[in-house]
Amino acid sequence: MFVLPEERVTRLNAADVADKRYVLYWMQSSQRTNCNMALEYAVSWANKLEKPLVTFFGLTPRFPKANLRHYTFMLEGMRDVEAELKSVGVKLVVQNVSPELGAVALSEDACLTVTDRGYLKILRRWRSFAAAQMRVPLVQVEDNVVVPVEVASNKEEYSAATLRPKIHKNRSRFLQVPERNMPKRSSLGLRFDSVDLADVDAAVSRLGVDASVCKAKGFQGGSSQAEKRLDDYLQNKLAGYPASRNDPTVDFTSNLSPYLHFGQISPVPVAAQVSDANAPAEAKDAFLEELIVRRELALNYVYFSGNYDSFAGLPNWAKLTLTKHQADAREYDYSLEALENAQTHDPYWNAAQTQMRLTGKMHGYMRMYWGKKILEWTKTAPEAFDVALFLNDKYELDGRDPNGYTGVAWCFGKHDRPWRERPVFGMVRYMNANGLKRKFDADKYVQTVKQL
Ligand SMILES: Cc1cc2nc3c(=O)[nH]c(=O)nc-3n(C[C@H](O)[C@H](O)[C@H](O)COP(=O)(O)OP(=O)(O)OC[C@H]3O[C@@H](n4cnc5c(N)ncnc54)[C@H](O)[C@@H]3O)c2cc1C
Incomplete structure (x- = not known):
């Protein structure tokens, strides 16, 4: 049996393994077959129990802040997963249901259920709910x-x-x-309702998700x-x-x-x-x-931190200094609409926002400048925090991610130290366009984005 470092594996409930039709792998955060330790662990259980392995993916159209751009990229990936699993005799069942509910329903015929690990509040809630409802073990493998x-x-x-x-x-x-572990019994003959992924655009359109953001130019999932x-x-x-x-x-x-x-x-x-x-x-x-x-x-x-997605999660020194400078006059005070449409006076910031809107991925260095300027040009720091997170999560393909919450929080002082005090920013680190120009040809960046 494939042995994982024990710290990667956690039993989320105390139920006993049952003698049922299959072993269930509830795929959620590890949408791949290669180096997927949760999948390998589930295969090893299926082989030990001499049962087929079924993989389930719950496709909720209501994942917070996800839109057509994210769903398209995700389903392009799931289409590959389906083909790869099929080639080793594993059925992928994709259902239009909230994942925790679908996993609990399919676990009724499972000996045990294995899942991967997620860290955001919603992902943790789903797993706790499922662990409490399932009558078989729910085992979590931390492999991301x-x-x-x-x-x-x-x-x-x-x-x-x-x-x-x-x-x-x-x-x-x-x-x-981990080494690849081949399932001994095929589950391809088991019958389930499953979403058809052959045509990703059609599958996304059937979901009826927010279609206000176009597919990401240049990135395929x-x-x-x-x-x-x-x-x-x-x-x-x-x-x-x-x-x-x-x-x-x-x-x-x-x-x-x-x-x-x-x-x-x-x-x-x-x-x-x-x-x-x-x-x-x-x-x-x-x-x-x-x-x-x-x-x-x-x-x-x-x-x-329970407050990773809000101003409240910042360190005390940052909250205090930003609050002290709350009433400082802002040289520019842009609405969400102006920011979203890249209509500021600053060509470098506009280029960064445009790059994100079109491609779904702003360059990493520009993300710091982009977040700092939202703080500088919005009425209050808590409002600026929300605006930055909103735009990041709406347009970045990698948005709604721990890195995104932390990256935005960094612009407001998280994981940083106090610097020399100045208007609006207080002691939070400041960035300006001259800093960009010292590092690279900022006007060339503007031209590059114009050609997208
Ligand atoms: C305001 C702001 C918002 C951000 N939003 C996101 C986001 O929504 N999603 C996201 O994944 N990252 C975010 N980042 C972090 C970072 O900018 C991106 O991870 C990076 O630009 C991704 O590009 P890459 O894969 O080409 O990075 P590379 O430079 O090739 O780095 C490789 C990997 O290392 C990790 N990494 C790189 N930089 C960071 C960093 N600063 N913090 C944590 N991990 C890092 C990422 O997983 C990245 O894919 C944000 C940063 C800031 C300042």
């Missing part, structure tokens, strides 16, 4: 992180500096990629796309990452964040391949700092 969140730390960390040594101490132990991007990154970009990653006029980042967000690729093989790559140590370290330390710092924040 290198170091499991509670192994890394038992509290909300102050900054990357405090989390980093804890991650580094555990990193190599959790960098193992799916694990094979993610793996192609990873190969390209390893071959052509990793070595140049330290020098060029903060320059949005060139494409030197991995562009993996949308795929990581939907679990279409696991951070474990990405980190393992980068560690083994033939590239300078400085480049590998710089990338692994982002992929592991920064990403898992975001998960730490979301997991330990």
Whole structure:
């Protein structure tokens, strides 16, 4: 039987394994077949019990803040998952139902249910509800992180500096990629109602989701796309990452964040391949700092703070200083509509907003500037926080993610330290357009976005 590090596996209820028709894998946060430890764990249980394995995905049209852009990308990935599972004799059942309800219903005929782990409030609620309702074990496998969140730390960390040594101490132990485990019994003959994914546009249109945001230009969902991007990154970009990653006029980042967000690729093989790559140590370290330390710092924040999605989650010093400067005059005070439509006086900010609206992915360096300026140009800091999060989650393909909540919060002082006091920002770090110009050709960036 495939042995996972025990810290990745948690039993969410105390029910006994039953003698029923199949083992159920409730796929939620790990939308892939490659390096999917929850799937491997479920296969090993199915083989041990000599039962077929059925995989279930609940397709709720009401996931908070998700729109046509996100659903299209996600279903492109699920279409690949369906074909890959079919090739090894595993049925994928996709139903238009709230996931926790669908999982509970299908667990009635299951010996046990395995699922992956999610950290946002809604994902945790779904799993707790299902654990309480199921009459068979619900086992959770945490596989979208290198170091499991509670192994890394038992509290909300102050900054990357405090989390980093804890991650580094555990990193190599959790960098193992599982071997593929083949199911012995096929479930393809079992009959279930399932959404037809052959035509993704038609499937999204049948869901009737918010169609006000177009499909993302230049990004197609799916694990094979993610793996192609990873190969390209390893071959052509990793070595140049330290020098060029903060320059949005060139494409030197991995562009993996949308795929990581939907679990279409696991951070474990990405980190393992980068560690083994033939590239300078400085480049590998710089990338692994982002992929592991920064990403898992975001998960730490979301997991330990109930207020990750609001101004209330910021550190006290940041809330105090921003509140003290609440009444400071703003040189510009833009409405949500003006911001959304990229109608500010600042060509660099407008370019960043336009890049996000059209492509579904703003360059990482511009995200910091973009968030800081929303703080500068909105009446109050709590309102600015909400506006930044709203736009981020609406347009970014990787939005509605722990990294997004943490990235927005960073613009307001989270995981940072106090700086010299100034109007509006108080002691929160400030950024201006001259800073952009010192780093790269900001006017070229504007021209690049105009050509999209
Ligand atoms: C205001 C603001 C909003 C953001 N919103 C999001 C969001 O909604 N979703 C999202 O995934 N990231 C968000 N980020 C973090 C970061 O900008 C993106 O993860 C990064 O730009 C993704 O591009 P990439 O995959 O090409 O990154 P690369 O530079 O290739 O990095 C590789 C991976 O490391 C992780 N990573 C990189 N930078 C960070 C960071 N600062 N914090 C945490 N993890 C990081 C990501 O998983 C990324 O895919 C935000 C940052 C800010 C300042």
